[in-house]
Amino acid sequence: MSSDISSLEDFMRVALIIVACVNAYRGCLGGLMTNIGFEKHLPDLGLITHYSEFGKSPVHEISPWTKIILLPVVVFNITVIIDLRLLLMILFAVVCLYWASELPIVLLLYWWTLPVFFVASITFLLIWSVPGSDLVSYGPIHLTLEGVALFVTLIVKTLIGVTYSLVLLMTTKYNYLTHIISKILPYPLSQIALLTYRFLFLTLEGLKSMVIAMKSRGGLKLSGIRKHGKFYGSVFALAFIRSFDKADHVAKAMQSRGYQGKLASSYYVPRPSAGGYAFIFVAVLLSIFSYSFGRYF
Amino acid sequence: MSNDKQLSACEFRELEEDELIHVDCLEHVYPDGTSSLHNVCFSLFKGEIVVICGANGAGKSTLVEHLNGLVKPKVGRLVVLGQEVTQKTGVITEVGLVFQDSDSQVFAPTVLDDVMFGPLNKGFTADAARLAAICALERIGAAHLTNRIPYYLSRGEKRLVAIAGVLAMNPEVIVADEPTSDLDPFHSRQIESVLFELKTDFRISIVIATHDMDLAARIADRIYVIAEGQVIATGTPRDIFYNKSVLARANLNEPTAVRLYKRLCQGGSASDFKPVKEHDLVKLLEGVIGKAEP
Secondary structure, eight states, rough: HHHHHHHHHHHHHHHHHHHHHHHHHHIIIHHHHHHHGGGGGGGOHHHHHHHHHHHOOOOHSSOOOHHHHHHHHHHHHHOOOOOHHHHHHHHHHHHHHHTTTTHHHHHHHHHHHHHHHHHHHHHHHHHGOOSSEEEEEEEEEEEEEHHHHHHHHHHHHHHHHHHHHHHHHHHOOOHHHHHHHHHOTTTTTTHHHHHHHHHHHHHHHHHHHHHHHHHTGGOOOOSSSHHHHHHHHHHHHHHHHHHHHHHHHHHHHHTTTTOSSSSSOOOOOOOHHHHHHHHHHHHHHHHHHHHHHHHHH | OOTTTHHOOOOOOOOOEEEEEEEEEEEEOOOSEEEEEEEEEEEEETTTTEEEEOOOSSSSHHHHHHHSSSOSSSSEEEEEETEEEEEOOOOTTTTTESSSHHHHHSSSSSHEEEHHHHHHHTTTTTTHHHHHHHHHHHHOOGGGTTTTOOSSSHHHHHHHHHHHHHHHTOSSEEESSSTTTTHHHHHHHHHHHHHHHHHHHHEEEEEEEEEHHHHHHOOOOOOEEEEEEEEEEEOOHHHHHOHHHHHHTTTOOHHHHHHHHHHHHHHOOOOOOOOOOOOHHHHHHHHHHHOOOO
């Protein structure tokens, strides 16, 4: 009997945690998006371009090559490092870099919402089956310390990736990116990457206006996760379909101005300075060190 | 004035001197089998402004997209700047195309980058392209937009940038599709005066596709009226705008000046001088009032 009662208590705990999580999702994400406006959670393209083209921070002065080379280093770190303390340190360093770039911190918090939502919606299902020391359990369902750690780890990894990507995009001129991508990727991959990058801006712009148009007709007054999911699903699908039409127009406009399959780039991109090389070297060394010894922490 | 009788038996014409764009018996069929252009003949001569008038869906934009070889003629002949356009010909960049949807045309991160896009494609160095872009923006009075971000521009400003984008490529012809549609009167006038100055100051020939009859009346040297994919009339603005049946067939209105003149003439004797532009009408009225004064 007592074991039944304890099982029931466990069940209640699990149920309460699930309800709390769902409410947290609804409150923090759904509510936030509904009340503050979904469009604030989409990166502001004009603002990104403004910072990348006209920013004057010390990070803007760093050679684009240095920032690009550091990207795979960051990706390596978030792929192989599993120690949460190390990942939190990297996140702190990347946020500091963002701050040093004189980029808007408040907006970063908004822009984190969608990636966190995406990752959380997947990992939320995974954490219940991670073995380890139980926090709560009911039958086959176990919420372990390791499960919670996995959840937080994946979120932190996502935030590192998103934040560094934003730093890169918001502190590097598009023409420099064009030049570098055309140097490091073979044709036609380079062209695909460049056009995708540019076209992403146009698609997001269309998406934003679509959300605003739907919002003005009461589309976002829907309540409930399912309805919200359906709403955003249809918006994204519509944006995807419309992007074909848009792509056709853009391609015509580009062709009529002489585009023949290769984006012309004749910019000089400054090479990394001695300090830049040293920074890359230290970052690579630290990554290897973290990977080698991180697992023993 | 020629009319649709000529189109029943379409024949290739001789290329004339100073003819920059020559179109003979052009046909265009959409993939679903709908005919969008049928037996279209068109000419553009050096230093003139030709306006293609037609209602929505008449085939203006399709014709316009042929004029620099962006769309290749499958049936008919298209000669642009002395070069015959075939399926293998590339786009002729000496004919600059300003699209109706400036949002799609202006896609680079900054205005300067966007205007430099064409010159860079033509093989200019970065410095030369920058110079060409700045000159083009100055020419049309948009130098203040140089370092702006296109997303934050108004429609009128975007249209100016789109014009600068083709102007930077030193075109001999500029083709503008609905250049003043969805613009406020101020920006509409601004675009109109920019196009007019390009003709008068830089001897650039202009083709404008529009259903704005007042714009056509003010700016055109010659007019083509297009309806259901066919050219149903060509001539001077005066020929076209005083031909009620042509305008009715093309679902177009008379320009304001013509409409007012006709109203004023109702019941009275018409003047030999038929005004097309508001300015002409004002002159005429001034003359009438001057005579009537004691």
